[in-house]
Structures are given as structure tokens and as C-alpha cells.
Amino acid sequence: MKKVNQLSDILLKSLRDKPTPDGKPKKYPDGNGLYAFITPLGTISFRFNFRLESKYYTYVIGNYPVFTLKEAREAVVKAKKDIVNGINPSKKKNSTEQAVKTYTFSNAVDDYYNTKKEILTPKYSTSILGRIKYNLYNDLSELNITDITSSLLLDTLKKVQSKGHHETAHKLLRVCGQIFRFAIASQKATIDPTVNLRGALTVVPTKHRAALQDPQDLRRVLQAIDDYHGYTVVKAALQLAPLLFVRPGELRSAKWSEIDFETKQWVIPAEKMKMKRKHFVPLASQAVDILKSLQHISGDGEYLFPGPRTK
Numbered sequence: 001m002k003k004v005n006q007l008s009d010i011l012l013k014s015l016r017d018k019p020t021p022d023g024k025p026k027k028y029p030d031g032n033g034l035y036a037f038i039t040p041l042g043t044i045s046f047r048f049n050f051r052l053e054s055k056y057y058t059y060v061i062g063n064y065p066v067f068t069l070k071e072a073r074e075a076v077v078k079a080k081k082d083i084v085n086g087i088n089p090s091k092k093k094n095s096t097e098q099a100v101k102t103y104t105f106s107n108a109v110d111d112y113y114n115t116k117k118e119i120l121t122p123k124y125s126t127s128i129l130g131r132i133k134y135n136l137y138n139d140l141s142e143l144n145i146t147d148i149t150s151s152l153l154l155d156t157l158k159k160v161q162s163k164g165h166h167e168t169a170h171k172l173l174r175v176c177g178q179i180f181r182f183a184i185a186s187q188k189a190t191i192d193p194t195v196n197l198r199g200a201l202t203v204v205p206t207k208h209r210a211a212l213q214d215p216q217d218l219r220r221v222l223q224a225i226d227d228y229h230g231y232t233v234v235k236a237a238l239q240l241a242p243l244l245f246v247r248p249g250e251l252r253s254a255k256w257s258e259i260d261f262e263t264k265q266w267v268i269p270a271e272k273m274k275m276k277r278k279h280f281v282p283l284a285s286q287a288v289d290i291l292k293s294l295q296h297i298s299g300d301g302e303y304l305f306p307g308p309r310t311k
Contacts (some may be wrong), residue, residue: 017042038045046072082226103188106141112182145189150196236294254304
């Protein structure tokens, strides 16, 4: 029995975009019915011939390298299952492609963030969606997802950079990559145009945040906090900050119901945390003393640090 030559990425790369020697189409079998069809100009497509209801069909899976060899082999396995069930994989693909033709960028954005509701905070989702709509929707919202090329996306992101918003442009590029990969996984797109844009945007200048490296500088900061004679609640917050090492927003929104004096812990609920996990902050004896003093001022309310205009 004649052995069938298996395709490989090395072979496909060597054949891609190169005219065939005799100017005629070529077929390179892979086994299991799959083969690579090479046009005279070197365009490669994965194909699979099959028979259904006494008729012969050719299922064109897609072009290389948009479809990898691994994906083409997986597509053949799925196609054979469809054939066994009397489903024509070619017609099934055509109906999917028709649905893709009406799938816009704004549709992809909505679908992606609807699936992320469970793991993203409403504040974060609103922030990112706001950036996308403000910076990208004028140019991209109504475009078909498959019509957005790398150059078109780059032109849109450069408009963001031209306003001096370099970091925003880079964040939007990363988010767009997530959206396009989700669309591909949902069979609504075939290409992620962000792949070709790595390194295309202006590099964001690194901003080094000031840090206290000299113990004497830290001593002066702590002394300044002790010397503060303003609103007592504010002073308590300033005193706790270097003892707890939490984000300013987490400290500002701390509630008395989260403080456990018995275990000497501050338990921040999962819904407040970026990673959606409870966070346990140990309370040193100095922190406990500050909190007990603060309890006489704001202990009858919900928050540790209420605004001066509250009761």
C-alpha cells in the first residue's frame, strides 16, 4: 500500500506564495481525506472531498496560514461527524459565513463584555467600554468584523496617539486583541488584525513613581502625619495607610462591618477586589488602637471615614 505523505508546517511555509513549477495547481495529501490545494501563484487552501447522498462535494476549510494545519485536521474530524449525521459541512459553513457578514465591530464588543460580566467589576467594564466607544466607534462601530484590517485599526489608534493619549492607545490595542480572539472562537471572525500591530504604536514613556528609599525621608513623612491637625477622620486614615498597605480607594471605602477586632483582621469582600477574592488585612496593635479611637467618632455609621458633611 502506497504511503501517504503527511503535510507539515515546514512544507507549507516552503510552498506558500511561490509559483508552482509548471504553472498548474497542485495537491498535497495529508491523510484522512485532507489535502492542501496550491494555486499556480502559491495560495494554499485546505480542502476535503466527501460524498453525501450519492453526490460528491469539496469542503474548502480555509486558507493557510489563517487556518493552521492543526485546525484544518480538527475541521476534517468535525466535518466527518456532520456527514455521518447527514449534514453537509460545506452548506453549514456557508450559513455561518452569511451570519458573519452581518456581524459588526460593535456586535463583537457587546458579545465579548456580556460574557465577562461575571468576572469584571461594573466600574472596570464601564471604563473600558467608554474608552472603546469614545475612541473607536466613530471609525469602526458599523464595520463588519471581517472588514477591519490591521492598517485600518492602526490608523484609528494613531488618532488616539495624536491627542497625546499613548497609554490609552496601547490599552485599546490589547482590548481589541481580546475582542477579535473572542470573535474568532465564536466563529464570527477568522483573523485577529492586532497580531500584525505588535510594536507598531509609539512606545509609552516609562513613568517612574517617586519612592521613599531613605529611612530619614520615611521618618519625615510619618512625623508630618503625626503633626497633622485637620479633620480627625482624615488623620486616622493617614495613620492607617502606612500600617495596612492597601490601595487608597480600598481604605477610603472601608466599612465597620468588615473590621474584626477579635481576630485583628480587616476582611475586604470579594466584590470590592479586582481579582474577585476576599482579601484579609492583618491589623497590627497600632492599627487596632487607631481604629478603636476612630470608633468613637464614626462607629455608629457605615463607613470608617465618612465625609465631613454627613451626620
